[in-house]
Amino acid sequence: MAEAEPTIRYTERAGKSVVEVGGTWTVFSVRGIREKAEKALQAAGAGAKGQRTVDATGLEKVDTAGALEILELAGGGPEAEVKTRDEAQAALFKIVRENMCDAPPDRRVNWLAHWLEEIGRGTIDFYKQVIKLCAFFGEILVVVVEAILQPKRFRPSAVVRQMYEVWIRALVIVGVLCFLIGVVIAYQGVQQLKQFGAETFTVEAVGIGMFRELGPLLTAIIVAGRSGSAFTAQIGTMQVNQEVDAMRTIGLNPVEWLVLPRITALLISMPLLAFWGDMAGLLGGAVACTVYLDFTFVQFFDRLRDTVGPWHFYTGMIKAPVFGIVIAVIGCFEGLQVSGSAESVGQLTTKSVVESIFCVIVLDAIFSVIFLLAGV
C-alpha cells in the first residue's frame, strides 16, 4: 500500500489552539508521528500542553490507531473537540474517544523479588505435590485392599493389555540398549584392568554391574520414558475430554479402572524386563570378551558362575518391581492432575518423566545403603 504521509500543524484560530491534521493516519503510517508532532509544536511556538480543537477536515484516510494518535496529540482528554469531514469519520472519532484509556504500564519486577518469588512458589508447590502424592498413594492402597478381597477387580484383561504395551513392546529397545551397555563396560573394563594384568576381572565388572545397577536402572529409565509418559498422556487426554469425569458420574472409580491395571502391569513387567536386560547385557559383555580377551563363551560364563554370587542378581530383582510401582504411580498421578487444556497434557507428561527418573535414582541410592547395611 502506498501510504501518504500524515501531516500535522499547530495554529491559533480566533484565540483558540487548533491542530490541523491531514493526509493518511493509519496504523501503517503513524510510525514516529510523536517526534514529528513535537517538532511541529516547536515550530509553531505554541504552548506545550493543554486541550486543543482538532481540525480533521483534511484527512484522507484514518483508522482507529490514527484517530487515537490525533486525539493524543490534541492533548488527550475525551473532551477534545473534533471537526471532521464526514459522518463516517465522525463516528470513528466518537467510538475511539469513548474507548480511549491509558495503557497500563509495562510491569517490570525487580530480579531479586522475582527470584525470591520463584523460590517460594517452588517450595510451596513441592510441598503440595508431596502431600497430594501421599493422598493418591493412600487412595491406591484402599483400592488395592478392596481388590485383594475381590480379585476380579484387578481386571485381568486390562492388565494383560497394559502388559503387552509396557513389556512385550519394550523388549527390543531394552534388549538392544542393555546389550550395547554390556559391550561398553566390557571394553572399558578390559582396557583399564589390562594395565595391572587383571583383565579377567572384566567378567565380574560386567556381571555385578549389570545385575546390581545397570540392568534394573537402565530398564527403569527406558520404561519411565516410554510407559510412564504414555500413562500420563493417556489419562491426561481422557481428563481433557472429560472422560474421567464421566467415569465418576457413572460410578466407576478412575483409580480402580485406570490406575490399578497400569500399576499391576508395570509391577509384573518391570522384573521381567530387568531380567531380560540383565541377560542382554551379559551377552554383550560375553561378545566383547571374546573379541578383546580371547575368551570363549564357555570361559566367560564359567567364570561368571564361580565369581558372581546369586545375591547380586537378587538385589536387582528386588529393586525392579519397586521402580515399576513408582513409575506407574507418578505417571498416573500426573495424568490425573491434567486440567482442561491440551497444553497441560504436554507439561505434565514432561514432569512425569522427570519426576519418575528422579525418584528411581533416589530410590536406587536408598537401596544401596540398605543392601550395604544388610551385607549383601
Place this chain on the structure above:
Amino acid sequence: MAAVAPANSEDLPPKAPLAEGGQISDHRDGRDVVLRLRGIRTQFGDKVIHDNLDFDLFRGEIVGLVGGSGSGKSVLLRTIIGLIQARAGTVEMLGVDTGTLHGKAKRQMLARTGVQFQDGALFSSLTVTENIIVPIREHAGLEEQTMREIAALKVALVGLPGDAGDKKPSELSGGMRKRASLARALALDPELLFLDEPTAGLDPIGASHYDELVKGLSRNLGLTILMVTHDLDSLSAICDRIAVLLDKRVVVGTMAELLEYDHPWVREYFHGPRGRAARQEHK
C-alpha cells in the same frame, strides 16, 4: 454441450436461476465487491465438498454463512482465508486474486483482513495485550508505547474490562476469550473480517451483546464481515444477508428471500420452531 456442464450439476438443479454470485436476486447496489469467489471446488480425496461455488461479498455488509453439519462451512472459510487450497476456481479479495499473491503483496493482503477463530486461537504464552500487539508489530512496527495504547483501545472497543489486557488467555472465560480474539483480529483495522461461530458457547445475553458489538463495530469502522454461525438470533438481528451452503454451492439472499426459497433444508432451517422464534423476536 456436455463439456460445459460441471460434473455434479445434474444432482439437484437450482429451482430458479440465481443472479451473479449465487444471489437469489441482486443486492449489489453499485457497492464494491470485497470478496469474490468463482467456480470454487474443494475436495478431500474423492469427497467433493464444494463444486463450482460462486459467492460475492459487498462492502460494508454483514453476511452470515449457514449450512448443515458437514456441508463445509469451515472448509469454505478456511479456503477463503487461504488455509486450504481450492482445487479449482479463484478467490478474489479486495480486488486481487489471492492465488497470485506472494511475498510482500500477500503480507499486505493479510494485514487488511482479520480472522477470529472459534475458540479464540489466542497465543497461550502471551497476555491479551501482547496478543493484540503481535500483528501490529509484524506489519506496522510502531513504538512500544504507541502499540500498547492501541492495544488498550482495542481491548476497550470489544468491551473487555481494562485489567483483561494483562491476563493470559487461560485466565479468561470463554466469552472473554472470544472478545480478546476479536480485538486481535481488529488490531490493524482490517477492511474484511471473518468470524467463525462468534456466539457459539455464549449464553443468550452474552451472545446478544456480542451481536450488538459486532454490528456497532461494523457500522462505525466500516467493516465488511463474513461470519459462520448457527445462531438464528444473530442471523435475524445483525446479518444483512445470509449465505446458505446447499448441495456444494452457496445460495445467498436476505432472510425474506430465503423464507420463500424452495429447498427442503432451507425450509426446515428457517421454518422450524427455532427459526420462527428468532424471527418473532426481531420483528
